Amino acid sequence: MLALLLAACAAPQQREADEYAQEREREGRGGSAAEQVREERNEQSERMSGALERAQLFAARRLPGDAQELQAERWFAAEKRMREMPHHVPGRRGFAAAGESLKAAPHWQWLGPANATGRTRTLEFDPRNADVLYAGGVSGGVWKSTDAGASWLPLSDDAVNLNIGALAIDPERPDTLYAGTGELYRNSGMPWSPMSGSGILKSIDGGVSWSPLLATQNAHFRYVSDIVFSPRDSRRLYAASNSGIWRSRDGGASFERLLGPADAQDLARYEGCTDLAIRHDREQDWLLATCASRSMADRYWLPGTVTPIACGGPCPAAIFLNTDAGNDGQWRTVLSEAGQGRTQIDIHRADTRVVYAVAASIAPGFDRNGDGAGDYDNGLHALWRSDDGGETWQAQLRNDSADLLSASLFQFHFAVKPSACGDNSPADFYAAGWYNNAIAADPLDADTVWVGGMTLFRSVDGGRRFGLASYYLANDDSYVHPDQHRIRFDPRYDGSSNQRLFATHDGGVSISDNARAPLGYGDAALCRALPGERVRWRDASRGMGTTQFYAGAVFPDGSGYFGGTQDNGTWLGRDGAGPYAWRHILGGDGGFAAVDPGNTQVLYASSQYTALAKSLNGGITFDDANRGLNDQTLFIMPYLIDPNAPQRLYAGGTRLWRSDDGAASWRAASTRMGGSAFDNRTSAIAVASGNANRMLVGNRRGIHRSNAALASNGTTVWPSVAPRDGWVSRLAFDPNDSAVAYATYSTFGGIHVWKSTDAGASWQPLDGSGEGSLPDVPVHAIAINPRNTQELYLGTDLGLFVSLDGGAHWAVENSGYANVITEDLKLVAPAGAPVQLFAFTYGRGVWRVALGEFDGQADYRIDTRIAGMWWNPQQDGHGLMIEPVVIDGVVHVVASWFVYQDGEPYWLIGVGRADGDTVRVPVTASRGANFPPDFRAADVQRIPWGELELRFASPRSATLRWNSSQPGFGSGELALESLVATAAPADDPPGAALRTCHSGNWFQPAQSGHGFFLHVFGSGEQRQLVAVWYVFDRGKPLFLVGAGPIDGDSATMTLGITRGPDFPPDYRIADLQRQPWGTATFRFTGADTAQVSWTPSLAGFAPGRLDLQRLTAQLGRSCN
Incomplete structure (x- = not known):
């Protein structure tokens, strides 16, 4: 209904905008x-x-070195690393734990265009x-x-x-x-x-x-x-x-x-x-x-x-x-x-x-x-x-x-x-x-x-x-x-x-x-x-905001924004008009954009190469603004307004160009920066606020600098350094310190963010460290919060990254923001209002968020690391075995709760689809069968019990909520911690026969209704196998738990039974009774086959042996 109301309210604006765009095209083409x-x-x-x-x-x-091809695995690896990184939680002024995401209020606001x-x-x-x-x-x-x-x-x-x-x-x-x-x-x-x-x-x-x-x-x-x-x-x-x-x-x-x-x-x-x-x-x-x-x-x-x-x-x-x-x-x-x-x-x-x-x-x-x-x-x-x-x-x-x-x-x-x-x-x-x-x-x-x-x-x-x-x-x-x-x-x-x-x-x-x-x-x-x-x-495209921006500009108060798009020219939007009424103001392939900070009627827009144009009436009409600008440039030529003097502009080709008269004329401001080859064409320019003589210019070959830019002319040679090989994608000075500058690189295979404290004479890497280090991903833009210059924002091929400590650590910023190529970032700081961050994306239009109004809460996104045994330390004696798996290509979670009813063992089991940090698992209780060898699958009675909801705050902490339709259980909530986490494949010693990938749920198909949760934990020679056998004894549910060291392809362990407590919230640890049951040996004969043999020490149970097959494989950990 909301979408329909928005569409109805915006319809007149849509027609007006479309008519305006068509009129502009007619004007451009002639009659x-x-x-x-x-x-x-x-x-x-x-x-x-x-x-x-x-x-x-x-x-x-994006291509490193002289590579002609870039393997897709580079991008896949960057994406995997991103999922493991901390996430930005600005409400806390810090980061959430690794693997977390944000649900912030307010979220990013998509600005449009909805009519382009x-x-x-x-x-x-x-x-x-x-x-x-x-x-x-x-x-x-x-x-x-x-x-x-x-x-x-x-x-x-x-x-x-x-x-x-x-x-x-x-x-x-x-x-x-x-x-x-x-x-x-x-x-x-x-x-x-x-x-x-x-x-x-x-x-x-x-x-x-x-x-x-x-x-x-x-x-x-x-x-x-x-x-x-x-x-x-x-x-x-x-x-x-x-x-x-x-x-x-x-x-x-x-x-x-x-x-x-x-x-x-x-x-x-x-x-x-x-x-x-x-x-x-x-x-x-x-x-x-x-x-x-x-x-x-x-x-x-x-x-x-x-x-x-x-x-x-x-x-x-x-x-x-x-x-x-x-x-x-x-x-x-x-x-x-x-x-x-x-x-x-x-x-x-x-x-x-x-x-x-x-x-x-x-x-x-x-x-x-x-x-x-x-x-x-x-x-x-x-x-x-x-x-x-x-x-x-x-x-x-x-x-x-x-x-x-x-x-x-x-x-x-x-x-x-x-x-x-x-x-x-x-x-x-x-x-x-x-x-x-x-x-x-x-x-x-x-x-x-x-x-x-x-x-x-x-x-x-x-x-x-x-x-x-x-x-x-x-x-x-x-x-x-x-x-x-x-x-x-x-x-x-x-x-x-x-x-x-x-x-x-x-x-x-x-x-x-x-x-x-x-x-x-x-x-x-x-x-x-x-x-x-x-x-x-x-x-029939109204509201489909898929515009691909190359770059953008924002009015000083944040009320207007415009930028160049692929194939669709330059578009301008305003808060008062809304996302459905952006105006098409210049044709061709759009390019960089700039607005006079003292007069927002003065706009600069461009298309291919040196085709720069200027408007004196807010984009209604444009005139050419490139007289004298004669050079080989990138397809999308970078240019900017000097923040110290709005009549002064700079543009880059194989050399730097300067205009001192509002782009009415241009002249060379440097000699060629490395020659006429494609790699020497300018890709980034920066001028320091408060010091118009301090400038940086970047290309494929390095970063060129000047401390006397106003005196520079067509014969001036600018010294350069190359922190690394690759394309410089963006340069920026600290808005409050002209000695501090930042450089970003879009080329795979090296450090992507660099910092200089001497105006570009030398550079130090700034990709972060530990869990807060950036993935190897192309970076296209950087923005520095003028009210807190330790706060940095990056636009990349994978969306946005944030640092709150000057680049020492980075986190993913995804509080409602699209996972999209982000080509340009702009920050504005209106007096008496929060700093606003604008993002110009290649495929999802323009976005905005007020930095001072973030209020985030972290939500973990379920992944492999949740596998293992979970418990509440204050309620030792019961817990859950949790296993992330893939069903129909989608991540699910198998969960089994080993608990008690009226003092006797009781287990629940089910599987549910993972949704972000949460999984809802419909579970069943079982009864009716006997312990092997007298087990008959036909005797198993499965009883729909209710639902478990597991919400993970991190790979190590979660909240369990339950709601049962069975008498005597009701609903409740319990905090959980990871007790035993499944090992990672890297923890397996070389040549191991029993490996981490053998973790999972195992059973004997002819005896469907009982089985084993098996998990490898520890590393190297200290690895152990933990087992939970969910089974029956004279028609009642029973579970046996044990752990033992891994020896070659086998593990032998002592199994135990626990009894005594009641179902939460009436669970009391003082009621817990532990009793040894016997021993079991597991031997793995293949990736999906194993054997188990057991020798009970408790009366009433017979020894036996079963051939087992794998029922489930953990997410990303198949042995095949």
Whole structure:
């Protein structure tokens, strides 16, 4: 209801903002169609020339040394280290224990923009209600709409990765969702990029919480492009990733690779597999899959992209078919042609024999303009149709078609023939079919097929001829944001009363309610839509805050904020307008931003390279502000206002540049800082507050300094030092001491934070120590609290880190903040108000928190370290055995409480799903059976008892709450401590036969109903095995407890019985009676097999022996 109210209240603001943005775009492009074409071509030219360098910078600033590839394991290791770190608890002015997280009040405030959405790759419908939508934002996480796209709410801000490339909803269990992370199509040709993934995430509560599937936490699932389910068993699912096609038979708990195309040297043939489609009308899993590589002409191709020697470049893409994928059927290549690139497929919903496929080209292809060179590299290769479920294919359309519009499925429609729009400029055939490529068959008409490239197209004759269904340059309802990624029909689509079609793209989600409306064809449709009836579109991205910011600026009082975004220009927001009414103030790829602290009507914004602009009216209009600024810069050029004099600005290329007249003119302020190579271009600049002569400039080669910056000119050489190898990402002076400075590095493989106490002459590492040391993770920004300069904040690839002691120790800051790449941080300190921290993120917009108002309480996030025996020291004699396990790929906890009822042993056992710091375990009591060898499983009576809630404050402390429906128990609460913690694998001596991984729950399958909790504890030669045998004696529950030293593959121990006390809160330790029972020997014969033999000393029990099998394996500690 709140979301609906917010949407309704914001609707007028949304329209106003959208109209303003469109007006700004019209102003920028000019009025006539010819002028629009020329303007758009210029913008595209800039994008094309800069895209490679942007991709190069994204990868290069993270790559250590001369590495051409960065192993994904570096990022996984950093993420693992982050989970083990302390967390920031500002209310305490200190840190929480290792592994804790925050629930702070107030939480971070997301500021927007809610009316500017970033790239959205995928869209899915809840099978129970088609108005409930789930969308995946690239670098923005998973989003949910309950009103068919009218409003959206984020679901995965605290997930381990927000780069969503695929989504799937279990059709049998619709509250179970799978999210594939990583975006193969924007991966810069490198194994690491900002769009890298962390495998597959799973939610079993409709997206409220997410857990990583542990089987996918590896480099094979760095980019997950698609996920589909078997129509016969939804626990069997298939995933397309960068390493092939994978199958899980158990809901994601484990995966096996079915297809990994390789060459004769067993090297990968493709960058990855990109699409899956499965027929729903077959008894076996009839699965189609596509695998491909990008063209070397792609704007994100870099050296290192998969180009097998056998192919002399990227290998032609292929469609593979397996008609029995669920039972290890054989894969066949059913379609692969020379020049075939990324291929997308769709099976017709009603007639599954009909399958469509469309492919981009990795070859120049047809020479359309007659200049002797092909014009379709990354454009259309071909579109095919199959009428036998994908066994055979017929080409319907190729790039040499006489119909120019149909051949331009992956190109800008207005650029392939400018004369159709009144422009005599040469044609421009730029395309991006590796990046934007989508296809969908009309569910009711097998001859109607839609294709998405830059824009949207529809064919009604089986794919032979296409009409244009959306227009990028339009100022009316035929407009759809360019770069299409997914086309989906409403599940209720009937072709008449419901003609609803959804498209996802770089601007979010669009909807058409008349998908069968007439279209224009041929050259006449290249420039504008038909008058009157046409396919009409509306935005359906409201509130989906997935904007990717590079950098930002904040007004001195914190009431205004703006910054540059990827592909979507510069946006400005204000407190008074709210998140739905941000204004688009400058086009292109946005860049750095600055505001005059004395006059907030004076704004500076930029796009690519030296394209700096200035506004004197708060962003209503801008003029160029780069006269004389002539240099080679990074794609996003750093610049800033001197805090000592707002008319003075600095910008960086291969040298430093200064303006003393508010950017009206520029002149060199240093000689080249190392030469003209890419590594010498400026990446960071800082000016000391209170000392305008003191400056620092950073690049890949080092940190350059000056104590006489105002006198510096184009011949001045600045001395430099290099604390380490790598890119300097940010420089900052202490706001109260110009001798103290900080530097951060975005390059893996070294110290990421450095401090200087002599204005940059020398540097000391500041990555912290012990549990408070930073992970090896790229750091992009640093901010220093001006009211307490010991308080430091870092923006990284994994979100925010905080130090309260000047960098001696660091902690994770996650009190309601998204786990997202944080590119820029700004602090403002308004008089009489708390210091405010602003974070500009790459994928989740802009955030703010008032530092002085934090009030946090720590919540532990359950992990492996809770395994073992727990007790309350004041109630010795009873306790719990706790074991974290993985079920269906999600962390659960097995808990058994060994306690008493009316003085007799009593045990409860169950399993529950972990949720942050808490697990709720439904437990049962048991009775009825006898002690072995007279045990019969049929005699066991299981009695639902109630629920245990375990809330962990740390790996060593917790609170137990219980609530029982059985008479005589009721509810209560008890503080717990870890008594015996399971050892870590590192505690095993070399060559150990009985290892830490043997810890877990063991049983004899023929005697289900009793079993053993076994845990290895201690280290080296001092290791012991503790055992709790939960069993029965003459129909009553009994538990035996003991511990003994490990000797080779065995451990022998004395077991004991305890009796006497009552159930808490009536438990009295004075009532406890201990009695030796006998001895037991455990011998482990394999990873999952063991034997136990026992010799009782207490009358009434017989000796015996059992073969045991493992029932559970502890989280992350399998012996296999």
